[in-house]
Amino acid sequence: MALPVNKRVPKILFILFVVAFCVYLVPRVAINFFYYPDDKIYGPDPWSAESVEFTAKDGTRLQGWFIPSSTGPADNAIATIIHAHGNAGNMSAHWPLVSWLPERNFNVF
Numbered sequence: 001m002a003l004p005v006n007k008r009v010p011k012i013l014f015i016l017f018v019v020a021f022c023v024y025l026v027p028r029v030a031i032n033f034f035y036y037p038d039d040k041i042y043g044p045d046p047w048s049a050e051s052v053e054f055t056a057k058d059g060t061r062l063q064g065w066f067i068p069s070s071t072g073p074a075d076n077a078i079a080t081i082i083h084a085h086g087n088a089g090n091m092s093a094h095w096p097l098v099s100w101l102p103e104r105n106f107n108v109f
Contacts, residue, residue, distance in 0.1 A: 048102075052109070065091055066109050070102040080107040 049065040056062055068074035081101055085094045098108050 071105045
């Protein structure tokens with residue numbers, strides 16, 4: 001048995017409102033969770049990292065951190081590890097993955 005029209009209209013409007021709200025909200029939540037870094041600082045002591053900036057051949061400005069080996073001069077390190085963090089965060093969010101390297105005589109860029 002179908003509901004009378006006057007009882008179906010509020011239900012339909014409510015369902016449309018919920019769908020519209022979800023369509024509006026989901027992209028904003030996805031952007032904040034997946035594409036932009038948060039404000040929390042996970043990285044090294046700011047005094048141990050040197051901010052480095054340069055321009056690539058195509059004109060793109062690149063910026064990164066250089067964290068020298070903590071066991072001696074950077075020139076005496078075993079190697080310099082280049083860590084590319086991708087687009088789902090920034091280097092500070094990935095710091096736990098490479099934080100052990102300077103202690104073991106590696107530079108990190």
